[in-house]
Amino acid sequence: MSDLNETEIKVFIDAVTNYFNQLTQEPANVRGAFLDDNGGTAPVFDYSGQIAVSGQFRGTITVSAPRAMIRHLLLALNESDQSDANLRDTIGELANTLAGNARKHFGGEMEISVPRTAAGAIGGSGSRKRPYVIMVSWKTYSASLVVDIERLE
Amino acid sequence: MKLLIVDDSNVIRQRIARLAGDARLPNLEIVGQARNGAEALSLFVRHRPDVVTMDLTMPELGGVECTEQIVAIDDNVNILVVSALSDKSTAITALKKGARGFLYKPFTEDQLVEALLEMLPT
Numbered sequence A: 001m002s003d004l005n006e007t008e009i010k011v012f013i014d015a016v017t018n019y020f021n022q023l024t025q026e027p028a029n030v031r032g033a034f035l036d037d038n039g040g041t042a043p044v045f046d047y048s049g050q051i052a053v054s055g056q057f058r059g060t061i062t063v064s065a066p067r068a069m070i071r072h073l074l075l076a077l078n079e080s081d082q083s084d085a086n087l088r089d090t091i092g093e094l095a096n097t098l099a100g101n102a103r104k105h106f107g108g109e110m111e112i113s114v115p116r117t118a119a120g121a122i123g124g125s126g127s128r129k130r131p132y133v134i135m136v137s138w139k140t141y142s143a144s145l146v147v148d149i150e151r152l153e
Numbered sequence B: 001m002k003l004l005i006v007d008d009s010n011v012i013r014q015r016i017a018r019l020a021g022d023a024r025l026p027n028l029e030i031v032g033q034a035r036n037g038a039e040a041l042s043l044f045v046r047h048r049p050d051v052v053t054m055d056l057t058m059p060e061l062g063g064v065e066c067t068e069q070i071v072a073i074d075d076n077v078n079i080l081v082v083s084a085l086s087d088k089s090t091a092i093t094a095l096k097k098g099a100r101g102f103l104y105k106p107f108t109e110d111q112l113v114e115a116l117l118e119m120l121p122t
Helices: A008-026 A067-074 A083-109 B009-020 B037-047 B063-073 B088-096 B109-119
Strands: A031-036 A049-056 A057-065 A111-113 A116-119 A132-138 A141-151 B001-005 B027-032 B051-054 B079-082 B099-102
Touching: A008 A031, A008 A049, A008 A083, A008 A111, A008 A132, A008 A141, A049 A083, A049 A132, A057 A083, A067 A083, A067 A141, A083 A111, A083 A116, A083 B001, A083 B088, A132 B099, B001 B009, B001 B037, B009 B027, B009 B109, B027 B037, B037 B051, B037 B063, B051 B063, B063 B088, B088 B099, B099 B109
Parallel strands: B001 B027, B001 B051, B051 B079, B079 B099
Antiparallel strands: A031 A132, A049 A057, A049 A111, A049 A116, A057 A141, A132 A141
16 A cells, blocks of 8 residues: 555645636635644534545545535535535535546546535545645635545555 | 436536526427436436436446446437546546547536537537
């Protein structure tokens, strides 16, 4: 098993940047990635979406964002239904999009699941003791992207 | 023309449904919205749409398999894959199974309209 390298982590940062640019024409500020040395201390917000990764990789990709930020994203999509179901749907779709876009780099050897969502924290089957945490700012909001995957050898 | 929208995300289905009414497109009647490939097959058999927007990563039956099964029923159908899976091999696989276009998520309104216009018969 091996960790992702700096270039591979940047794939996820690029996916976040592209997502906000495309959908909102309002860039997100990505504050780099850091290793969560203490494990499990990445910030958790109101809603979380998670994609499980399999194939030549193992682990999870998790996005967590505050309710107000997801509501703003729905507005950017011209979606007026801001129900709890749609808020969860949106965070799940965000996780799905970031993981799916990463396949441009990793290819079909990285298989991804359908998203799981939760209010607050989401349990996962991440594999690393020290996942990568990418903090994202958009408008006045902060969100987190936790990349907790490793390559099987 | 009849349109079937297939995506496990309600927000994406609704977004595509709204954009299907864009004035640049021919008149598209939405005959169904499916949350997975199994629902899509059932709706396809019932309504025989001319156009399908197809997600790939879905529960129960994924979009690649669903595309293959729909094309086996009607190889004249216009299937536009709308997916976050942005590697070339996935797009090539979907096209080999019978899809006629591929659009990556996240997409803008113009990108969806243009992708549909490119695929639809003039």
